[in-house]
Amino acid sequence: MADGAVLTTRQAWERCVGRRERLTGMVLRFGLLDQVDDVVHDAFVAVMGMPRLYPAGFDALLETVLWRRCLIIAAGEAARQRLVEHAALHPPATGDHADRVVDQVHAQWLLRRSGVLTEPDIWMLEMVSVGYRRQEIADMSGRTVDEIDRAMRSVRRRARYKTQATVA
Known part of the structure; x- marks a missing residue:
């Protein structure tokens, strides 16, 4: 078979x-153990659907198509996993939703009137309470993760001091 020759359908399937x-x-x-046969078959079908297949680049083409399919599946799986693990998307804890809402409203009212926390502090605590990560809070607030960490330590220290002063 000459280098410029096109593979027949039979030759391509045999390869x-x-x-x-x-x-x-x-x-x-x-790591796509459950999808091995499907991915390989999809790659075969995708390559066989191409108009001309040449012997010189056939193996590289087949591997590239398969590799890209694996990347697409892996990226989709990673995105799905991030959604599954995102705390803000988890179903709420069991119990009466109305009680939790009242508790949150009451806690926010107390925090705002205690004079211990500023509005940015309260906003940051609310973001943490619904499951945002430090990096996400930093991105939303235009601050660095280190600044968020320092602010959280400061909030905890001030709240602890206020509660100790109130109890004593």
Whole structure:
């Protein structure tokens, strides 16, 4: 077969099947154990749907298509995992929702009237209470993570001092 010759459909399928074991190993290295056969098959179908297939670059093309499919699946899985782990998206703890709402409103009222915390402090505590991470709070407030950490330590110290002074 000459370098410029195009593979026949039969030749292309034979090359696909001949590369199956190597492609399966690539998918396994991505950690997609449950999807190995589907990903390899999808790569076969995608390559076979191309208008002309040449022997010189066929193996590289097949591996590139498979690699890209693995990346897409892995990225989708990572995004899904981030959503699953995001505290703000978790269902609320069991109990009466109305009681929690009243408790939150009461706590906010007390914090605002205690004079211990400023509005930015209260906002930061609210963000933490609904599950935002320090980096997300820093991004929203235009501050650094170190500044958020210092502010949180200061808030805790002031609240602790106020409660100790009230109890004593």
